Amino acid sequence: MGATANGDGTARRSKAEKDGTADSRYRRGTRSYIMSKIRGKDTSIEVMVRRYLFARGLRFRKNDRRYPGHPDIVLPRWRTVVFVNGCFWHMHEGCKGCTIPKSNVEFWTAKLNRNKDRDARQHAELEAMGWHVIVVWECELRKAEREARLDRLYSQIVGEWAENSEDGSPTLEQYP
Numbered sequence: 309m310g311a312t313a314n315g316d317g318t319a320r321r322s323k324a325e326k327d328g329t330a331d332s333r334y335r336r337g338t339r340s341y342i343m344s345k346i347r348g349k350d351t352s353i354e355v356m357v358r359r360y361l362f363a364r365g366l367r368f369r370k371n372d373r374r375y376p377g378h379p380d381i382v383l384p385r386w387r388t389v390v391f392v393n394g395c396f397w398h399m400h401e402g403c404k405g406c407t408i409p410k411s412n413v414e415f416w417t418a419k420l421n422r423n424k425d426r427d428a429r430q431h432a433e434l435e436a437m438g439w440h441v442i443v444v445w446e447c448e449l450r451k452a453e454r455e456a457r458l459d460r461l462y463s464q465i466v467g468e469w470a471e472n473s474e475d476g477s478p479t480l481e482q483y484p
Contacts, residue, residue: 353449354380354392360458366465375439377430388440388465391427395446399424403447440464 334342349371358381361368369382379389395405399420409416431441442464448457 349378349380351392351394353394353444353446356449356454357381357390357392357444357458357461361462361465364462366462375437376433377427379434383465386440386465387438388442389434390442390444390461390465391431392444393427393446396420397423398427398445400445400447403445405447 358368358370361381361383366383367385369384371378371380372382375382375389377391380392381390383389393400395403396407397420400406408420431443434441442461444457444461448454
C-alpha cells in the first residue's frame with residue numbers, strides 16, 4: 309500500500325490510507341508484533357526507580373499480585389506502594405504524553421478512560437486497606453526533573469516515618 313503519482317507529480321493515497329484503516333508505515337502483521345512487545349512490568353522507568361530506591365537502602369517487593377493493581381513497588385515496612393505509570397497508558401492529565409491517537413479514536417478513548425477509572429478504583433482500595441499510594445509519572449523521570457522527583461519519592465516514603473520516631477526507623481506501635 310503505497311502512494312502512487314498523479315499526473316501532476318503529487319502523491320495519491322489509497323482509500324484505506326485516507327480513512328485510517330491502513331498504515332503505510334508497517335507491513336501486514338508488523339503492528340501486532342510491535343504491540344506485543346509493549347511491556348507491563350520491568351519497564352525502563354520502573355527499573356530506574358527501583359535501582360534508585362535500592363541504592364538508598366530501601367527493600368521492597370516488585371509487582372506483587374496480592375494487592376489491587378499489582379503495584380510496581382511494594383514497601384511493606386513503610387506500608388507504601390508505588391506505581392510507575394506511563395503518561396499515555398494511564399492518561400496523565402496536563403502532560404504532552406497524554407494524547408489520544410488520531411486513528412480509531414473511539415477505541416482508544418474508551419480504553420484509556422477505562423485504564424484511568426481502574427487506577428482510581430485500585431488506589432482507593434489500597435488506601436482503604438491502609439496503604440500509602442504514590443504515583444510516579446513517566447514525564448517526571450525525564451533527565452531535567454529525574455533527580456528531584458526521585459529525591460521527593462524517597463522522602464515521601466520515609467518522611468512520615470521519620471517524623472514519628474527519633475532515629476527514622478518505624479517502631480512496632482506504628483505498624484497497623
